[in-house]
Amino acid sequence: MLTIHSDDHRLHHGAGEFYRGRIVPCFEMPARVEQILASVAGRGLGPVVAPVRHGRAPVERVHAADYVDFLASAWDEWCALGEIGDALPYAWPAHDLRADRVPDHIDGKLGFYSIDAAVPITAGTWAAVQASADCALTGAAAVLGGERAAFALCRPPGHHAGPRAMGGFCYLNNAAIAAQAMRDAGVVKVAVLDVDYHHGNGTQAIFYDRADVFFASLHGDPAVEYPFFAGFADETGSGAGQGCTLNLPLPWGTAAGAYLAALDTGCAAIAAFGAQALVVSLGVDTFAGDPISHFKLESADFTRIGARVAALGLPTLFVMEGGYAVGDIGTNVANVLEGFVHG
Template identity: 75%
Template sequence: MASRATPSPATHRLPHSGTTMLTVHSPDHALHHGAAEFYRGRLVPCFEMPSRVEHVLASIAATELGAVIPPESFGREPLVRVHAPDYVAFLESAWAEWSALGETGDALPYVWPARDLRGDVPPAHIDGKLGFYSIDAAVPITAGTWTAVSASADVALTGAKLIVDGARSAFALCRPPGHHAGARAMGGFCYLNNAAIAAQYWRDHGMARVAILDVDYHHGNGTQAIFYDRADVLFASLHGDPQVEYPFFLGYADETGTGAGEGFNLNLPLAWGTEPAEYLSALDTALERIAGFGADGVVVSLGVDTFEHDPISHFKLASADYPTIGARIAALGLPTLFVMEGGYAVADIGTNVVNVLRGFEGG
């Protein structure tokens, strides 16, 4: 509840006009290219693929948006501010442990510590580790996964640093995405939680309150869990109703935070077939909560899998709706970091992402 938070001085609040938005991108994302994921009883080609980024880059190049720059390297410390050190170590070593068995294909889990099994002791064997540190079988680990996911975090951190250094906005073209990754688990194509890492970086560099707005079709369960007991980071998400949609086990409206974080988590689950007017109404609700929170900056988990032709999603937004989303976010008047999440209609992803960014920029 926003009334619990006294707005901090708006020292970071900026006018709507400003310099052109920079995009941060690393070609290392392409080193993570899983062959398959387990989906509805069968192995299928991964929906999350390198070509998603290439389509976005091509669309940015065709616009008046700013330059594309490489990320800086931030090392391990910002990662373990959000993720458990043993989990980060697992991600770094998993491929070496897997290949030491003589395996050459992707590493995927096949057993998980469900309710009647112990979930407090990490196994020593890689097969057990893969299940212990995951929530599903949509997270293949390949020879290049650690390089790609650590570069993705550096992309988000570079975008966050640009804003600390005075930029009004930035776009972190992260891949793999991050919002399903918890403090100690990967899932839903996500390994390191880029949005959470960026938000914590802002907290560590002077922002008293940070808001995270998740507009991806799927609930950002990892981001919610990371900040669920905190009052300094507000998480607001509009997403497919978890009664019928992934991640199924988090994202309900009655999840409002715990302890000091009570009232600082807002979930707005929406039904399959949600039309643009209903979606934008929910967005306005989330933005009103952020405005009342007194945030010094907002991280946007930018998923465009809300698109009407997305192959694994069920909302009805058209490409022409995305500039409106960007413009309404801009009306907050806050420093804003866009962090790339989902969007699996690959041919349209670039158009939809650029439409959000151009709407934010007023174009």
């Protein structure tokens, strides 16, 4: 299996994020990728290649141009204030505040274009997120070109990024960008299967009213889990997209039996949709040892996830999302990929 990776991911290394009332070291860190690369190489899963640059055009197929402009200019605007350290938002246009005007000041822009304070912007963030999207697009091109599967080792991750907002460590929605690229290349029906512990609210928002991309997500129940305000079972799509979103929220403490049963439900729905290609938002923060999650999957269970995805028989692009037990992330990701290859 081809793996696409860019060293530019290291350019984004936030000093901290706001979590439960305090600034803490970022859970999403460069060491995650290094562990995954080591495991992919150690298993002999296939070659690792650098991404091809694709520019802004495919990104703006799913993200608003003004939002992409913001990401490209935010660090320079922050530095113009004479600030030191990362840029983080602290005010948001919630409830009765106006959300129809983009502020002129960078502090206002940071809040306008975000859903939380887990998205530090650093000197290298824009370069890193562009490279991350390029990994996904290069992987999509490989699959469209005849590869059975490819693995886009994206960092930063992407599934919380919506059409016009960053959040949850995510800036550009790599999985959605790849799915849209598949559609633009002529694939009539594409499915996105999100197996990250946290709901892919950004991916859902991008495709919610569309009938050509099916979105299925297994995740912690948003009644008690981030992102809290999306991912409930009654969210099934709107307009032309009615019935093309499937949310399978699961309670804290979910272990392999219940999780794999839900995965089978999601896979059956993707098959019924008639998908011709599949993008998997691959988060392994469902692992029992993950520091910010509450499921109980063990490392061996990830092999079974890969095998179940393989059973769909679709050209498949895996796009890296979450997983914050850094010491185990390489094993868990490699298990999914190996389970797919041998499934």
